[in-house]
Amino acid sequence: MKSLLFPLLLASTFAMPSIAATSQQSLAQASQLRDTAIRGHLGYDIVESLTVEVGPRIAGSSADARAVAWAEHKFNQLGFDKVYKQPVTVKHWQRGNASASVTAPFPQPLAITALGGSIATPKDGITAEVVFFDSVKALQAADDATVAGKIVYIDARMHRHREGKEYGLVVAGRAIGASTAANKGAVGLLIRSVGTDKSRMPHTGGMRHKDGQKTIPAAALSTSDAHMLVAMNKRGKPITITFKLGSEMLAPKTSYNVIGEITGSELPDEYILIGAHLDSWDEGTGALDDGAGVGITMAAAHAIKALKPKRTIRVVLFANEEGGLIGAKEYRDANAKVLHKIKLAGESDFGARNIWQFSTQLHPDNLDLAASISKVLHPLSINQGNNKAGGGPDVSILPVKGVPVFSLHQNGTDYFDYHHTANDTLDKIDPAQLQQNVAAWAVVAYLAAQYDGELLALPSK
Amino acid sequence: MKSLLFPLLLASTFAMPSIAATSQQSLAQASQLRDTAIRGHLGYDIVESLTVEVGPRIAGSSADARAVAWAEHKFNQLGFDKVYKQPVTVKHWQRGNASASVTAPFPQPLAITALGGSIATPKDGITAEVVFFDSVKALQAADDATVAGKIVYIDARMHRHREGKEYGLVVAGRAIGASTAANKGAVGLLIRSVGTDKSRMPHTGGMRHKDGQKTIPAAALSTSDAHMLVAMNKRGKPITITFKLGSEMLAPKTSYNVIGEITGSELPDEYILIGAHLDSWDEGTGALDDGAGVGITMAAAHAIKALKPKRTIRVVLFANEEGGLIGAKEYRDANAKVLHKIKLAGESDFGARNIWQFSTQLHPDNLDLAASISKVLHPLSINQGNNKAGGGPDVSILPVKGVPVFSLHQNGTDYFDYHHTANDTLDKIDPAQLQQNVAAWAVVAYLAAQYDGELLALPSK
Numbered sequence A, B: 001m002k003s004l005l006f007p008l009l010l011a012s013t014f015a016m017p018s019i020a021a022t023s024q025q026s027l028a029q030a031s032q033l034r035d036t037a038i039r040g041h042l043g044y045d046i047v048e049s050l051t052v053e054v055g056p057r058i059a060g061s062s063a064d065a066r067a068v069a070w071a072e073h074k075f076n077q078l079g080f081d082k083v084y085k086q087p088v089t090v091k092h093w094q095r096g097n098a099s100a101s102v103t104a105p106f107p108q109p110l111a112i113t114a115l116g117g118s119i120a121t122p123k124d125g126i127t128a129e130v131v132f133f134d135s136v137k138a139l140q141a142a143d144d145a146t147v148a149g150k151i152v153y154i155d156a157r158m159h160r161h162r163e164g165k166e167y168g169l170v171v172a173g174r175a176i177g178a179s180t181a182a183n184k185g186a187v188g189l190l191i192r193s194v195g196t197d198k199s200r201m202p203h204t205g206g207m208r209h210k211d212g213q214k215t216i217p218a219a220a221l222s223t224s225d226a227h228m229l230v231a232m233n234k235r236g237k238p239i240t241i242t243f244k245l246g247s248e249m250l251a252p253k254t255s256y257n258v259i260g261e262i263t264g265s266e267l268p269d270e271y272i273l274i275g276a277h278l279d280s281w282d283e284g285t286g287a288l289d290d291g292a293g294v295g296i297t298m299a300a301a302h303a304i305k306a307l308k309p310k311r312t313i314r315v316v317l318f319a320n321e322e323g324g325l326i327g328a329k330e331y332r333d334a335n336a337k338v339l340h341k342i343k344l345a346g347e348s349d350f351g352a353r354n355i356w357q358f359s360t361q362l363h364p365d366n367l368d369l370a371a372s373i374s375k376v377l378h379p380l381s382i383n384q385g386n387n388k389a390g391g392g393p394d395v396s397i398l399p400v401k402g403v404p405v406f407s408l409h410q411n412g413t414d415y416f417d418y419h420h421t422a423n424d425t426l427d428k429i430d431p432a433q434l435q436q437n438v439a440a441w442a443v444v445a446y447l448a449a450q451y452d453g454e455l456l457a458l459p460s461k
Helices: A024-039 A044-054 A062-077 A136-141 A172-183 A221-234 A289-305 A326-334 A338-339 A366-378 A432-451 B024-037 B040-054 B062-077 B137-140 B170-183 B224-234 B288-306 B326-332 B336-341 B364-380 B430-452
Strands: A082-094 A098-104 A106-109 A112-114 A126-133 A149-154 A190-193 A220-221 A240-245 A248-262 A267-277 A311-318 A342-347 A356-359 A405-410 B082-094 B098-104 B108-110 B111-113 B124-135 B151-154 B187-193 B218-221 B240-244 B250-262 B267-278 B312-316 B342-347 B356-360 B405-410
Touching: A024 A289, A024 A366, A024 A432, A024 B267, A044 A220, A044 A289, A044 A432, A044 B224, A062 A190, A062 A248, A062 A289, A082 A220, A098 A112, A098 A220, A098 B187, A106 A221, A126 A136, A126 A190, A126 A221, A136 A149, A136 A172, A149 A172, A149 B170, A172 A220, A190 A240, A220 A221, A221 B040, A248 A289, A248 A366, A267 A289, A267 A338, A267 A432, A289 B336, A311 A326, A311 A342, A311 A432, A326 A338, A338 A342, A338 B062, A342 A432, A356 A432, A405 A432, B024 B405, B024 B430, B040 B062, B040 B288, B040 B430, B062 B250, B062 B288, B062 B364, B082 B326, B098 B111, B098 B218, B124 B137, B124 B187, B124 B224, B137 B151, B137 B170, B151 B170, B170 B187, B170 B218, B170 B250, B187 B240, B187 B267, B187 B430, B218 B224, B250 B288, B250 B326, B267 B288, B267 B336, B267 B430, B288 B430, B312 B326, B312 B342, B312 B430, B326 B336, B336 B342, B342 B430, B356 B364, B356 B430, B364 B430, B405 B430
Parallel strands: A126 A149, A149 A190, A190 A220, A267 A311, A267 A342, A342 A405, B124 B151, B151 B187, B187 B218, B267 B312, B267 B342, B342 B405
Antiparallel strands: A082 A248, A098 A106, A098 A240, A112 A220, A126 A240, A248 A311, A356 A405, B082 B250, B098 B108, B098 B240, B111 B218, B124 B240, B250 B312, B356 B405
């Protein structure tokens, strides 16, 4: 199927890889698509619509239901050929009120937020002396006797990087701090927020709990409060904190993955899947996480529609990503027998800043597609990365099933300033940068849809 | 008394003004003082101590009382020669809870904070349609019928400037919005926060109410919520908001101006007054407003102590500045007959960033002092401004009584990101920039204390 035709129009000073199964015409169309998309504003308009008309939309809430209705309506309004939804049983956790203060030696209030899934404290709260740890590892190594009856505080710090690369490391305290501390007899867990900001906005986020596992009430201090608490601790006197959480895990609810398709003109049964997650944490309006991804992928697919792509472009807005890829797992399982029809997948879920790199996880025989795409992305200041892409949280579980994925890496320098806080709102989005994302996603999805060769499943490992 | 001696040691390429009543020795000492002070960390240590050991300290609160005790103790600990306090009857307003949400057409929560001194809403809150204005002027011009029974929203915007120069203009909505709206029959006031940030941190601040004046519950939306609300309003449907405030004005309390002195070695009865305000708003820890000023002025006076200044250095930590210069007015009135003994006054109350300009309001015959000081400040990248200084909020009421004042203008580029929010915390302070302030304040206070001429009262206007 491969041709030896080279994209002469795009000849550049770069070494030319073997560009085989992408036609000259498709490359020219993709370039035009890129240049048109970057001047648009549909991506921003969609995020504005979602954050203003729905706002915060934690899975299982009435706002989550409104978000599902919003998404169906928006797909239809934008003229997608097929719009449908897939039921997903989601967790339904309610935050309730959260409050905390130092009671001794220097009384003052603390800004906290419950970690996702936390149990409530007793009505009168938990009051206990605080024991300090630098990391969850240090907690794991501690003698149980130093922890029993106390509030464990984990002061793991996250630094600023374009790739957000410390998140995976630092988030351990949030993920397993409560169960670890509970097993040692602690009565509560507080962590320094997993964030790079200096602000009073505490960062929530999910915990990893197995059903039936021992746990305790768990919350995050804002980084400013963490800074203050560490300075207080330097004064050498025992610190007592009281905190109250009114959180509650309610009965599971039905939410939905919402799906819109631009039907392929030649290979309608082969899918290029691009997506984002529709749910958000409950304190911000989920503009960056992941309203941006919703706007980017819906707008990218919409931009492609007029070009009548050969393969079908499928936009999936996943349910309850924040609860642990709940909608994505349902999607994978419900489509277990037809996953081979998904020829490429990617999720946008890292904010709204410029994309700087494109990477893939393609069958080695399809690497010419990555090269073709990279040529068209180059004017957007996007370089080509390796063939080890993860694809984004919700699609990261697909490569093991053979589904090829791609990533468009955004500049995440300030992403963790706002991530999972009340501060994740529309005013953080620069429309021009968002639209660069739309252009890039349109290029990738379109060129994958036009690929003249066979898009192969990943070899099993 | 003036000598014609020129400061040869400090000769520079700058045109040399008439430097008369400042000795070579004082100039050399001041330079050394500057160079020692800038390497210190006492200023930061003091702010840390105040914000960690006391924290938020709104006038009249138990924390305000703890701040007074802290200040007395700190002056004594630092070896000030004389430490005393002056009683001040202060307002005692309690914020209580604040909550708000849009109820129609697109329900979602809003981040608000009560404006200082606001009355409470009824227990079930106020629910009404919102009427939008760009400024308090537009509200003033509106037909009463368009406002009656509604919640007035004022969307006045403040932009970023080094001098914070739009504050005076934009703050009008906060100062008189509630009374203006009340007189037109509105049921509640909401304003866009007077701030330059993009965040969910609403900015509180005082209102100007005459006793007995008609008023209504008043609160500020965070700038992020304001951005969202304006986008919602573009959708053309009537917007209904509900908000609740649990604020309460309690009986006045006694607080204190706390004063520490380094007694003058030759003219102990002449005072160089430097100061800051001890109270803060209740949501942040008042690190920038005005813990920084407390740290800067206490540390500056402490640095001077070893040099045995000729005149007395008096550090005044004013009570209840945020309530409307309450402590400052008491100080002025209680000292009405001896204000002529205050030879120069200045307050530090604009955060903790680098100082870039020194300005004065001196008797014209004393302008040589400004020139001498400016020479010593020049290595700190501080230029000389005019002779129209205001001196800072609490001392701004003294020039009309003849008291000369000075200002050390700080870079306020990000001051209004944090001003009057929960985000006014210690982690916003760069110790190096704070210490540049300490060095500058020490130089000004020391050279004024050493001035060989007579420091004259301002001519009456």
